[in-house]
Structure formats: C-alpha cells, structure tokens
Amino acid sequence: EGMTVVELSKRTGKSISDLQDIMVNVGEKVCSEFDSLSIDIAELVAMEVGVNVKRLHSNEGSEILPRPPVVTVMGHVDHGKTSLLDALRQTSLAAKEAGGITQHLGAFVVSMQSGASITFLDTPGHAAFSAMRARGAAVTDIVVLVVAADDGVMPQTLEALAHAKAANVPIVVAINKCDKPGANPERVKVQLASEGLALEEMGGDIQAVEVSATKKTGLDILEEALLLQAEMMELKARVDGPAQAYVVEARLDKGRGPLATAIVKAGTLICGRYVVVGAEWGRIRAIRDTIGKLTEKAKPAMPVEIEGLKGLPMAGDDIVVVESEERARMLSAGRKKKLDKDRLLKIGEERMELASPSEEESERVELPIIVKADVQGTVQAVTDSLRSLNSSQVFVSVVHVGVGSISQSDLDLAQACGACIVGFNIRSPPSAVIQAADRAKIKIILQRVIYHLLKDIGELIVEKAPGTS
Numbered sequence: 001e002g003m004t005v006v007e008l009s010k011r012t013g014k015s016i017s018d019l020q021d022i023m024v025n026v027g028e029k030v031c032s033e034f035d036s037l038s039i040d041i042a043e044l045v046a047m048e049v050g051v052n053v054k055r056l057h058s059n060e061g062s063e064i065l066p067r068p069p070v071v072t073v074m075g076h077v078d079h080g081k082t083s084l085l086d087a088l089r090q091t092s093l094a095a096k097e098a099g100g101i102t103q104h105l106g107a108f109v110v111s112m113q114s115g116a117s118i119t120f121l122d123t124p125g126h127a128a129f130s131a132m133r134a135r136g137a138a139v140t141d142i143v144v145l146v147v148a149a150d151d152g153v154m155p156q157t158l159e160a161l162a163h164a165k166a167a168n169v170p171i172v173v174a175i176n177k178c179d180k181p182g183a184n185p186e187r188v189k190v191q192l193a194s195e196g197l198a199l200e201e202m203g204g205d206i207q208a209v210e211v212s213a214t215k216k217t218g219l220d221i222l223e224e225a226l227l228l229q230a231e232m233m234e235l236k237a238r239v240d241g242p243a244q245a246y247v248v249e250a251r252l253d254k255g256r257g258p259l260a261t262a263i264v265k266a267g268t269l270i271c272g273r274y275v276v277v278g279a280e281w282g283r284i285r286a287i288r289d290t291i292g293k294l295t296e297k298a299k300p301a302m303p304v305e306i307e308g309l310k311g312l313p314m315a316g317d318d319i320v321v322v323e324s325e326e327r328a329r330m331l332s333a334g335r336k337k338k339l340d341k342d343r344l345l346k347i348g349e350e351r352m353e354l355a356s357p358s359e360e361e362s363e364r365v366e367l368p369i370i371v372k373a374d375v376q377g378t379v380q381a382v383t384d385s386l387r388s389l390n391s392s393q394v395f396v397s398v399v400h401v402g403v404g405s406i407s408q409s410d411l412d413l414a415q416a417c418g419a420c421i422v423g424f425n426i427r428s429p430p431s432a433v434i435q436a437a438d439r440a441k442i443k444i445i446l447q448r449v450i451y452h453l454l455k456d457i458g459e460l461i462v463e464k465a466p467g468t469s
C-alpha cells in the first residue's frame, strides 16, 4: 500500500517540489521523494492539486453522461439583465409548481417540458464572473450577452465580451427590449458584427435572439438557442463518485449557520459527507434544491444549498469530499495556513510599496474602504472592482469586508482608520447608525450598481487628489 512521492508526481503531473509544499501545508512532514506515502496522504495531496482521487486507484466504471449547461448573463447596466433572469426564472416548471416563489440563492434551474434543463447563475454582471474566474472556478459554460435593442452596444457590452473571450466561453446574444418603439435589433447586429462577433445569419456560429424581458417574448427561443449551443459543446460529466463542486454564493443564516449555494461539476454530492470548502470544512447536514426542497443528492450542474459548514466560504471556492472529519480538519487547516501565508506576503509587498514611494507615488491618493454587502459573492465582486481602481496614483485599500448591514463596529473601525464605508445591495442602516456616522464624519456610500459605485469612488478620489482643492 502507498506510493512514493515520485510515483505521485507521475500520476498527478505535478512537480515533486509542488507536492512537497502541499504536504507541508496539510501538516505532513516532508519526506524524500523515494519514501512511501500512505494512501491517505497521497489522496489528500492529489485532491489538493485537483486530481480526482479515484484516478489514483482506477477510473473504470464511472459513467460519463451529458449534463445541463451553466449560464451567466452579462451586459451593459440597465439593458435588462435582472429583468431577463426574472423572466427566465418564471418560465421554469419548478417555479410554476412553487407558485412563482423562489428564493435568491445565486442560481436557478429552468427545466423544460422536453426534460432538458438549463442552470442560470443569477448574479448578473462581469464583476461576479471575473471574481469567480480569478479564483479558478470555471463554472460558466455559456454567456448570455444582453444588449438593449434601443440602446445598442455600449462600453460594458464590450467589457462583457472581452471577459467571455478571455475565459474562452461561447456567447449567445439576447437582444432585449424588442418591444420598445425605438427598438432596432438590426442595428445591434451590425454593431456586434463590427466588433468581430460572427453572427449566425452572417455565416458565423453565434446565435442572436430577439427578446423582451418585460413582455416575456422570445424567451423560449433563447432557451432553445442555449440548449443548441450546449449540444454543440457536448457538455458531459462523470456522475458517480465523489463530488467536485464550486460555491457560487454563500451567506450566513441566523438559525442555520453558514449556507453555501453550490454547483456540482462532477460526481454526486451526498448529504452526510465531510467536505472541505475553500479553507472551511464541515459535514453536510442538509441539501436543498433551489425551491427549498430537501434532497439527498446533487448531480452535475444542479445548484443546491448546503448546510453544515463551520465557516463562511467565498464564491468560487471549490468543494471536495473527504473521508473523515479528521481529514476535513487537516485539509482545512492546511489551506488556512497557506491563505495566511499568502496574505502576510501580500501585506508585506503593499508595505514595501508604501515605504518606498517613487516620485509619482508620493502624490498617491490613499483611500481606505470598508465593504458591506448582501451576500459573500457580492462582497467579493465589489472588493475586486474597487481594487481594480489601484494605480500609481490611487491606492484603494479594502480594510474590512463583511456580509450584512452596516453596524456600529463598522463605524468604529472606519473612524480608527479614516475609512469610508461602502454598502452594496443592502438596506439603509438604522438612523442611529447614520447619525453616529454623521457625527464622526464618516462617509457612507450606498449603491446597488457597481458602475455607479465606481463613479462615486472616482469622485471621492478626485476630491482627495492633491492639487484639486
């Protein structure tokens, strides 16, 4: 039993030193590459480099079956992403059964009469998409690019296009608001073609569908187009065996503790199993589908809410199933240690940069910010887009993030480090908090649109910039 580090390196395709680093992180002593590892440790290390543990034994007998596509909606602000998602959600049989009442869980499934289904991620926008991708979670199979027929291609349309291209994810165009008097779908097509999109009717392979989210027209055609695209991609997944999954959203529930919406990539997620989720761990106590019904198992592309984690994971975190509580703890501790190490390194680097300001940087505007948002996925998306403002002239430092409303302790922290507070997609704080913020001269920015938020922050930076009183 067991195998040497050399053997493990061959089977996983990772270098010996990479494997040894991981062994340190999971709390194992580094041994020489010719020493034998127990099969337990070999599995743990393999899991950490993303290799299906089964492969260490044998991969035979696991069935590979077609799976539904996972779709993200992107496009310019106000072009109707949210409206389109709402309309699509209502076309689902499940939504009809539930009387149209569905919770916001970060994802939903449209199941069609034919038996086919499509999974939609329902945090629209490219910020969430790229935040997930930055964490290595390639969850999205297809991007729906929403373009308003009366407005045409706009800056964020092009940004979304660039994100999809960079991720190598195919696009289906939804030309929305076709009900409007000023709608001009043909113009949108010409604009897209001039951006290099090879639309089907011009001999390319990108489908464009005319829809109206408010009048609910063209939705069935859009769904057909997505299924056709999925068919061409021949999406498949292993159905048996331990699940590999990703978190698309996480939040804290007062009664039920940390909850994560997960989408299974491969295998089957089963209630009662021990899992490691990012750097957190837990034992799955309950699995619920998107209409809140308890279920025992989740299959590929099926979004589910899992309960039983010890801490709050982040959108994009991977979920791996492990044998025992002991292993779950060990792996989680190893990952936490690595996160801490990376964080310290990063802080060190930022300090270095600050300690030796170059000519330009001595003029750099510093802006400490606290971010509060409705769900973990949004917290990350907002943080990432704020950090994207950093340059040699501007240093946005996100000093604290959290899920939920703005509290007195946020104010205390803001006062201590001279930060402003961003509340994204959350309700206005209680008036006592607002008054306290006023007294302490702490700026609170409440927004629901990233683009508007970035504009506000831009204005703050200009206010603070040297030379512009």
Ligand code: GDP
Pocket (backbone or CB within 6 Å): 075, 076, 077, 078, 079, 080, 081, 082, 083, 084, 124, 176, 177, 178, 179, 180, 211, 212, 213, 214, 215
């Ligand atoms: P998002 O910012 O892309 O999520 O856009 P929203 O879904 O919030 O929509 C922006 C505005 O456009 C809202 O006032 C919607 O009611 C409106 N809208 C969205 N879809 C349609 C549509 O198909 N037709 C018309 N006439 N208005 C729409």
